[in-house]
Structure formats: C-alpha cells, structure tokens
Amino acid sequence: MVTWMSMKHLDSARARLNCGKIKMTEKSKEADKGVTDIEDKTFWSKLNIKEKCAYISSHITVEPMVACYIMPCVLATLATQNLNLEKACRVNLGYSNEVCDALTARNTVNYTKEEAEVQQLVASMTIWKTIVQSALPAFLILFIGAWSDRHGMRKPCMLFPIIGELCTVVGLMVCTYFFYELPMEVCGIVESLFPALTGGWFTMFMGVFSYIADVTTVEMRTLRIGFVNIFCSIGIPIGMALSGILYRKIGFYGVFSISAVLYLIAFLYGFFKIHEAKRVSEKTASKTMCSFVTDFFDYKHIANTFTVAFKKGENNRRMKIMMLMLVVMVVIGPMHGEMVVVYLFTRYRFNWDEVNFSIFSTYNMIIGMIGTALSVGLFSHLLKIDDAIIGLMSSASKILSSFVYTFATVAWVFYLGPIAEILNGTSFIAMRSMASKLVPSDELGKINSLIGVSEALMPLVYGPLYSATYAATMRTMPGAFFLLGGCLTFPACIIFGWMYLQHRKEARRNSSRKSSVYKDTHPGLAITKGQCKATTNGTSLGVDNVAFESEVHKF
Secondary structure (H helix, E strand, O other), X not given: OOOOXXXXXXXXXXXXXXXXXXXXXXXXXXHHXXXXXXXXXXXXXXXXXXXXXXXXXXXXXXXXXXXXXXXXXXXXXXXXXXXXXXXXHHHHOOOOHHHHHHHHOOOOOOOHHHHHHHHHHHHHHHHHHHHHHHHHHHXXXXXHHHHHHHHOOOHHHHHHHHHHHHHHHHHHHHHHHOOOOOOHHHHHHHHHHHHHHOXXXXXXXXHHHHHHHHHOOOOOHXXXXXXXXXXXXXXXXXXXXXXXXXXXXXXXHHHHHHHHHHHHHHHHHHHHHOOOOOOOOOOOOOOOHHHHHHHHOOHHHHHHHHOOOOOOOOOOHHHHHHHHHHHHHHHHHHHHHHHHHHHHHHHHHHOOOHHHHHHHHHHHHHHHHHHHHHHHHHHHHHOOOOHHHHHHHHHHHHHHHHHHHHOOOOHHHHOOHHHHOOOOOHHHHHHHHHHHOOOOHHHHHHXXXXXXXXXXXXXXXXXXXXXXXXXXXXXXXXOHHHHHHHHHHHHHHHHHHHHHHHHHHHHHHXXXXXXXXXXXXXXXXOOOHHHHHHOOOOOOOOOOOHHHOOHHHOO
C-alpha cells in the first residue's frame, strides 16, 4: 500500500523513465544535435486545441490503468492502518470497547498508556511486514527486467502487481468480516505477502516505462511521458483527499470494496486494451513450466547486470556509479522509513484522525509538486544549474525539514515541514540524470535495474530501523526518527559535492581537449572558452554535465 510519501515514490519512478529511457534516446541522437526534440516541439506547436485533444485521445494506452492502480493504493492506506490499530486494541491486547472507542474517536486524554501500547504493537508488526514487502520484490526485480527484455513481454509486469493488490484488499475484507477471530498479524501477512509475490509498485512502473518506450516514436516520446505523468498526478491527490473522508463515512467494507472495483477495472483495461508491441524477442516463449522457471531465474542475467557497477571506465566511472547507488540508498531510505510510522506519529503527537492526516498528505503532495516544478523548470532548464548542485540543495532541504518535523509541538509548525523540504523530490531527478550520463545506451537498462534493486532493498533496512526507533523513543521524543533521517541523508550532501568537484575538473579537461582538437583541425584559428562550451550545449535536456557523459560519447 502507498502512504503519504507516495508522491516521492512517483517522482522516483518518473525520474527513472525521464532520465533512463529518454536519455537513451538523447544519447543515441546526439549526432543529430537535438533534431528529435526540435521535431517533437514543432509537431506539437502546429496542432490546434481540437487536434491536440484528438491526438491525446487516440494515443492513450497505459495511462487510465496507471490511474486506477495508484488511486486505490492511496485510498486504502488509512483504512488499512486503522484496521491494524483496531485489531491491536480489541483483539491482540483485549481492551474494552470503551477504551478502543475512545482511541478511535481520538479522546486519548485518559488513555495515553493504551494508545502507546497499541502503537508499539503495530510498529513491531511493521518490522517483519516491511521485510516481506521488500525482500521478495528486490529478489524478483533482478530477473523480471531481463526476462521482459528477452521476450518482449510488458503486460505481465503491469498486470501481476494489480492482481496482487486486488488479492490484498479482498483478504482485508475477509479479515474485517472475521474481526475477532483473526488477529492483527493476519492482516499484516495479507497486506505484505500478495504484493510482494507479484512485484508490487516497482514491477508495475518498470513494466509501464518499458511499454511506453516500446510503443512510442522517438519524436513523440517526451510528450507521451507527459500524458503518463498527468494520469499519475490525478490518481494520487484524489486518493489522498478521499481516503480519510471515505473511511469515516463508509468504513472498512466501503473503502476496500471501492479499491477492489478500481483494481478490477485497471486489470480488465490492461488485459483487453493494452497490446504488446510487435518486436523480435531474443528467445521464443517457454512451452513448459520447468523451462520457464529455468529461463526466468537464469543467474547469468544477474551477473551481467552487476558487471555494470564494477566495470572500469574513464573519469572514475566505476566510483561514480557506486557513489550514485549509495546516494539512492541514503535518499530513498528515509522516505521508506518515515512512511511506516508517520501516521502513528501524528496520531500520538497531534491527536490527528484520518481526515486530518489525509488533508496534510494532500497538502504535502501539492507542495512537493511545486518544488519539483520549480527545480526542474527554473534551476535546471533556465539557469542550467549542475545536476550535483541540485541534488545537494535537495538533500539540504531534507535535512532542514527534519528539524522542523522533529520539534513541531503544534500542527501549524508541522505544516511548515513540507515547505522546508520543498526541494527534496528533485534529488531523484538529479541522481537519475547523472546515472544516465555515466553509461552508454546499451547499459541504461542494467543501471536502472541496479538502482531499482537499491530502492527495493531500502524498506528492508529502513522500515524496521524506523519502527524500532519510534517504538523506543515514542514516550520521550516521538519525532526522533525525523532526526535520524536527517543524519542518514547527510552523506548524500557529501557525495553530491564530490560529484560537482569531479565535474568541474573534468569539464576543464574536456574543454582543453576540445580546444586542442579545434586548433588541429582549424590551423591559424583560435577558440574561446565560450565557443568550446557552446559545442556541448543543445544536446542535453536541462543541465550540461560533460563529466557525466558516457565514454562512448566523449569528444
């Protein structure tokens, strides 16, 4: 299930597509000096409003399915968390209806001890639940991407996660029906096992991104990505805004039923409306289950993927890739950790109910969208600020917000936190952009797979860490886990700073090299620094990072 940090998950997923698949196109077309982007913009600018609407309507493929997948994920989050809290109180701990009703109504003045015990029990379950949700997808994603590339099959990667989420909400309805017969731990198993076995969020978006790259032309790929982003942006705020209200009005059965219907719509749409792109696969489809399993779990594909990280190259290529993988861990890790306990924190610190939390989540998401647009549009596109500097500012924004969240004793101060971390989401874009410039086109899929594995493993580490921290400090300093996140993010600042210094050194070296080549090919003519720099512009979107280009594209 997705929580209040779902927008950041989405930012990471969008960045993977924008800076992976699209950068592959950019690199392959650098010799044409940006002709692709010019054709894209020229084509779109010549269309009138009616023609634009007709084009959008005729080219919609995965977008409705993505919206119908994201919306119930967000919608059912609060209901699931409240179901765990209710079962912990009434079933596991055996408190009376008077106590549990008071906790549900947030009348906790006389029941602070009971509230703390309930939350500690839920937090302890979150530890092993997070392990299940993270370990299996991290293992499977190593094979799923390679299998999908070999056979040209994207639909299973998109449909199986939907099936997993559908089974989850159906199982949660069963847990609700047998409320007193099934303890809280059964809900945890249902909530974690089905999505884990089917790949979850990571597999879904990997399939979506790969499918978009398969079915779109080079000229219109950027535009199609915009359509996907629009539908993703529609699903999250609707789910956030309605989650608390619907839970209060129609309860567990109503929320889970609506989620199940949306998942079913997403599955049927994907099954009947989405068609695999016609392409030649490396192998024919396996005819038996045994041969399929052997082909799917071929360890050689893992070995080929990991060689990317340890392959030597110019300009400290191997070190940069390893440092970027570390950045992925320290940036995404705190996000996964916070999402596990932040709802419990707001209940305990501010006595919030589900409606208050859904309002804050919607507000937080909107602020994050504004910050991302500001960073990408102003800092990157207009001001041409270096990717590493953008990542540094983003990490610093996260560290600053950790102090605001930790020491907020009233709700309005807590609402200042999203403003303090308004730039935090752009760290995903920065690190994806740098990673895409480190490898040639035929290795982009592998580097994205490594980053995806790093992301999938982070809940396995940070989820239990944050749950244990919150359970241990809840009575003394409940916001301590925010400070923990700020401390764990600090290494990202150091790495981004190192990346920037490396870029400056290599940019000067490349400038000198280009100047020498120019003089050799144009005897008697001089080249200025401005002319040399101009030769590198026009082929990259946003920031001109010469140092992070692949060796195969060096001058």
